[in-house]
Amino acid sequence: MSHASSTSRGVHAFAVATAIATLLLIAVGGLVTSKGAGMAVPDWPTSYGYNMFALPIHLWTGGALYEHTHRLWASVVGLMVVALTRWLGGRASRKPLAWIGAAELLAGLLMVTLWPSLRGTGFFLSGIGGVVLLAALVWIRNDAASHGLVRLGWIVFVLVQVQGLLGGLRVVLFKDQLGIFHAALAQVFFVLLCIIALFTSRTWRRHVSHQSSPLEQGAVGMPVRAGSRASRFAILATTVLIFIQLLIGATMRHQHAGLAIWDFPLAHGELWPATDPESVLRYNQQRVEISSANPITPFQIHLHMAHRFMAVVILAAVVYCAGTLWRSRRLGESSHFAARCSAVWLGLILAQVGLGIATVLTHKAADVATAHVVVGVLSLATGALLCIFTFRSLAFSMRAPFLPGDARRFTGRSGVTAGASQR
Amino acid sequence: MKMTSLLVLAAGLAAGVATAAEISGTVTLNGNPPAEKAITPLKDDPNCGKLHSSVPTTKFYVVGADKGLADVVVMLKNVSGKSTGASAKPVVLDQKGCIYTPQILAVQTGQKLLVKNSDPALHNVHTKPGAGSANKEENRAQMQGGPDLPFTFAASENFLKFQCDVHPWMFAWVTVVDHPYFAVTDKDGKFAIKDVPAGKYTVTALHRKAAPTGLDKEVEVSDAAAKVDFVLEVK
Numbered sequence: 001m002s003h004a005s006s007t008s009r010g011v012h013a014f015a016v017a018t019a020i021a022t023l024l025l026i027a028v029g030g031l032v033t034s035k036g037a038g039m040a041v042p043d044w045p046t047s048y049g050y051n052m053f054a055l056p057i058h059l060w061t062g063g064a065l066y067e068h069t070h071r072l073w074a075s076v077v078g079l080m081v082v083a084l085t086r087w088l089g090g091r092a093s094r095k096p097l098a099w100i101g102a103a104e105l106l107a108g109l110l111m112v113t114l115w116p117s118l119r120g121t122g123f124f125l126s127g128i129g130g131v132v133l134l135a136a137l138v139w140i141r142n143d144a145a146s147h148g149l150v151r152l153g154w155i156v157f158v159l160v161q162v163q164g165l166l167g168g169l170r171v172v173l174f175k176d177q178l179g180i181f182h183a184a185l186a187q188v189f190f191v192l193l194c195i196i197a198l199f200t201s202r203t204w205r206r207h208v209s210h211q212s213s214p215l216e217q218g219a220v221g222m223p224v225r226a227g228s229r230a231s232r233f234a235i236l237a238t239t240v241l242i243f244i245q246l247l248i249g250a251t252m253r254h255q256h257a258g259l260a261i262w263d264f265p266l267a268h269g270e271l272w273p274a275t276d277p278e279s280v281l282r283y284n285q286q287r288v289e290i291s292s293a294n295p296i297t298p299f300q301i302h303l304h305m306a307h308r309f310m311a312v313v314i315l316a317a318v319v320y321c322a323g324t325l326w327r328s329r330r331l332g333e334s335s336h337f338a339a340r341c342s343a344v345w346l347g348l349i350l351a352q353v354g355l356g357i358a359t360v361l362t363h364k365a366a367d368v369a370t371a372h373v374v375v376g377v378l379s380l381a382t383g384a385l386l387c388i389f390t391f392r393s394l395a396f397s398m399r400a401p402f403l404p405g406d407a408r409r410f411t412g413r414s415g416v417t418a419g420a421s422q423r
Numbered sequence: 424m425k426m427t428s429l430l431v432l433a434a435g436l437a438a439g440v441a442t443a444a445e446i447s448g449t450v451t452l453n454g455n456p457p458a459e460k461a462i463t464p465l466k467d468d469p470n471c472g473k474l475h476s477s478v479p480t481t482k483f484y485v486v487g488a489d490k491g492l493a494d495v496v497v498m499l500k501n502v503s504g505k506s507t508g509a510s511a512k513p514v515v516l517d518q519k520g521c522i523y524t525p526q527i528l529a530v531q532t533g534q535k536l537l538v539k540n541s542d543p544a545l546h547n548v549h550t551k552p553g554a555g556s557a558n559k560e561e562n563r564a565q566m567q568g569g570p571d572l573p574f575t576f577a578a579s580e581n582f583l584k585f586q587c588d589v590h591p592w593m594f595a596w597v598t599v600v601d602h603p604y605f606a607v608t609d610k611d612g613k614f615a616i617k618d619v620p621a622g623k624y625t626v627t628a629l630h631r632k633a634a635p636t637g638l639d640k641e642v643e644v645s646d647a648a649a650k651v652d653f654v655l656e657v658k
Contacts, residue, residue: 036591039549042562048545049564059545061470062589174560282658285632288460288481291591294584295635 011087011145012200018080019193023374025077026186028070030373033253034366036291037063038179044168045124047071074164079131081160084196086135088153090144098136104129120172121165128161145200152196159189176254183250187243187377194381195388207334231324232390235342238317239383245310246376252303253369258293260300264360267305275301311356315349321386322346334389341386348379445648446499447615450608450628452492454657456484462592470544471521471590482526483632484657491612492630492655494527496581496598498605499616500625500639503579505602508534513573515539516585516595518546518565523585523595525607527631532579532601537571546593548572551584558583558599582631596631619644628653 032038040063041047047055047068052075060068086093108126111118144150163185170178198204252260267273268283275298284295322342329339355372362368459480466472466479485493508531517524519541530536538548546565552558557578565572576583576599587593598605606614616626621644627637633655642651 037588039562040547040588042547042549042564048566061545062468063591064545064547064589067588174562278658281635284635285657286457288457288483290460290462290464290481 008200008205009202011084012197012202014080014084014087015193015197015200018077018084019190019197021073021077021080022186022190022193023377025070025073026190026377027370027374028066028073029183029186030370031366032063032066032070033179033183034364034369034373035063035066036256037066039171039174040064040067041071041171044071044120044171045127046120071167074167078128078160078164081156081193082131082135085153085157086138087142088145088149088196090150091141092144093150093153094136094138097132101129101131101133101136104132120168124165124168128164149196149199152192152199156189156192156196159185159192163189176256179254180247180250183254184247187246187380190377191381191384194385198385198388203337207337228324228328231321232387234317234324235321235383235390236387238314238321239380239387241310241314241317242376242380242383245307245314246380248303248307248310249373249376252300252307253373255300255303256294257296257300258287258289258291259360259364260296260304262287262360262363264357267301267308272305273301308356311353315353318342318346318349325390338386338389341382341389345379345382345386348375348382351375352379443618443620444644444646445615445617446604446619446624446626446642446644446651447613447648448497448651448653450492450495450497450612450614450630450653450655451490452484452486452612452633452655452657453490456486456632456657459483464592465521465590468521468590471542474520474542479520479522485610487611489611491608491610492633493608493610493612494525494630495608495612495614495634495653495655496527496529496605496629497608497614497616497653498529498598498600498627498629499602499619500627500637502602502604502624505604506532506534506600507603508532508575511535511603513537515571516597517541518548518587518593521546521587521590521593523587523593526595527598527607528595529598529600529605529607530576531603532577532599533575536574536576536597538565538574538585539571540565540567540569543567545589546587547589548574549586549588550574551586552580553583556580556583562588581629581637582635598629619649621645626651628655630655633657 043049045052048059048064050056050059052068052071055068082097086097089097104125106129108122108124108129111122111125113122115122145153163182166178166182166185169175170182261267261273263269268279273279280296280298280301283301287296322339322345325335325339325342329336352372352375355368355375358368359365359372459482461478461480463478466475482494487493511531511534513535514528514530515537516528517539521542521544540546544567547562548565549562550558550560552560558576558580561574563572576597578599579601580599582596583599585595585597604616604619606616608614623641623643625639626642627639628634629637638653638655640651640653642649
């Protein structure tokens, strides 16, 4: 086993571990909202006045248990992402990491000292800055990955910090809208980590670096027949629809109004529920909520119906995409792989529909609603990866990062790589 | 001269006392309210569950024997800017058995509301004014045995929510009024608003579920007590 291949397996394993850690973080974050515990810890980045990492165990109680666990796990994910960025960026990333870390540390200390209203943000920035500086100090002289992967590494490096800041500011600024944005960005962040995991995988390297069936010869062995042009755009459109659906779901959850409609398949006994003031008053009169839910409004009822309608559209779209890819599965290894992925995608969407129905019928049981969030983000990630797999035109270099004999060093210049001429 | 002044003063005082009367009445509920639900998350909580021998239930419709409805805020509607809250006695909202007690209350603008933690548990006291309210959203931790937390509200608002996010089944609603002429019905649905100056008023009855925007009635207050009853409907 060559050093390059063991290193590439190492970074792939770490990328997968970071993606899984992020999925767990999204699950815990989902549980925080499902349990109505988003504001259980009023201060940030401290917790009940304690350093977040030193909160006494007897205070990990009720909603605080979920919110505090979410914050701690977010710190772990943050550390992993900084480490991933350093690994992908190679030794050439030490200098930019050092500059960024020092700048964040200084900015954080200035905020703490000069602007009392920004103390929380200041402590957060200085903490992050310290961690980034430590990453810069890691002296292992590893080579950088491909341009595309290095760039993705820097993007998730920025996003994880933005996410941390958003989560904290949502609490101290009392902004539910930030909560919605925090949830949406989490989905994008997870998808990017999955893309990094894909690009560092043996499967991807196999498809990029060698040519199998003559039908699959093309730009650097890219899968030219994994789906027709129409099906590729259908996969892209469906993935976009899934993201919109996740935004609708996040908006619904952050209304903190519980279930606006609690029967299925009808909606308040109708195909389309009445939303006149008398009907809405009747719904609120008849609802017996246990958690501190806000009253139902017509907007929430319309949002809920839009979510149900979109679910049907997405299901039909995924059935179409999966059917098309399945029919072309015998064209080669890439097509077969794409077909199998689409089958997984269809399975996830079917599970998601079931979980959505269960969320309604269980009156939004926290574990069911949280599972619905997790399967939702997995559906989005699967669609995104399928898009990448079936499309050829991407901005980043598709070369495998650690091919044996690859002596190319990251110079910071965008340039043509040895294989790019074959695109 | 001195005697005349004293007589005039006495007459004035007597007139004042005579023209402040009481508005009393009963609020009843028609219709079939939904059954209350057991607060199972409370019983499942390791700190809160041990404080109750049986599972507490929600209390959205507290209906007495003669259909009297408790927890209705009754107040004069077309009166404002007469708050005596700054000098009024503080109102206490307690957290006991991981439940807010009372769940519905009313205070004046500027009146102190003290939130007490009588539980062997941590709570957070999170006020959630409605959209567009001038009252400020606040969120404060309150440790076991911690000091009472004072709150005051500058703007009138119906059903300003208090919630605990550590124990998400805990909530209370505080109606903030900018005058002293209000009452909350008791377990039999009865209320009495005292010392109302003579005049014609709109009295409104607010119940969080049955009448969240209020049911209005006109009343005239003279030197005798006025009576006004309300019938709220659940559809």
